[in-house]
Amino acid sequence: MARKSAAVRREEILAATVEEIEATGLRALRVSDVAARLGLSASLVIYHFETKEALVAEAFDFAGRQDIDRARELAAGHVSALQRLRDVVGWYLPSGSSRSWKIWIDAWSAGLFDAGLRATFAALDREWKSILVHLMDEAIAAGECTAPDGGTASGATRVLAFLDGLAIQVMVNSETVDTEALSTWVDDFLTRELG
Numbered sequence: 350m351a352r353k354s355a356a357v358r359r360e361e362i363l364a365a366t367v368e369e370i371e372a373t374g375l376r377a378l379r380v381s382d383v384a385a386r387l388g389l390s391a392s393l394v395i396y397h398f399e400t401k402e403a404l405v406a407e408a409f410d411f412a413g414r415q416d417i418d419r420a421r422e423l424a425a426g427h428v429s430a431l432q433r434l435r436d437v438v439g440w441y442l443p444s445g446s447s448r449s450w451k452i453w454i455d456a457w458s459a460g461l462f463d464a465g466l467r468a469t470f471a472a473l474d475r476e477w478k479s480i481l482v483h484l485m486d487e488a489i490a491a492g493e494c495t496a497p498d499g500g501t502a503s504g505a506t507r508v509l510a511f512l513d514g515l516a517i518q519v520m521v522n523s524e525t526v527d528t529e530a531l532s533t534w535v536d537d538f539l540t541r542e543l544g
Contacts, residue, residue, distance in 0.1 A: 495544035
């Protein structure tokens with residue numbers, strides 16, 4: 350059997366780490382459990398990432414980049430800019446994303462105490478905002494909507510804050526949040542935000 354390249358092995362470890370976080374939560378995460386998912390030794394995982402903290406930060410970046418890559422594909426579609434914006438927002442919603450929102454909520458909490466995680470999330474947030482700003486700018490230029498109060502950067506921040514708040518409600522307080530109503534709420538919010 351041929352040895353896997355370091356890049357392939359790292360990607361497998363990152364994917365297994367995300368799966369382990371989804372299954373057990375960040376607080377219970379152990380390097381040995383990640384290694385066991387792949388039939389590896391914990392020392393090989395540490396060889397690739399040096400510390401558990403570095404592994405966790407890279408795993409969240411890995412998961413976030415997969416979602417951002419999908420959002421960029423949606424943003425490059427062949428429908429109107431406003432529809433592409435709605436498609437990207439729909440992907441971001443708890444019901445539309447490929448990643449479990451519980452890992453993001455867990456990670457945001459950990460990011461309060463971990464500068465590396467906080468930096469990872471700040472970089473991912475900037476990328477999400479840049480996608481939204483580009484689509485808003487394109488929709489405004491095409492006459493499909495009006496500029497949000499404070500400009501598209503402020504509008505993108507408000508959209509993400511609204512979506513993040515909805516995701517927390519769905520994950521933590523699901524019995525009081527009708528997930529089928531989410532798309533209506535988001536459509537209403539986007540209509541108010543973009544005129």
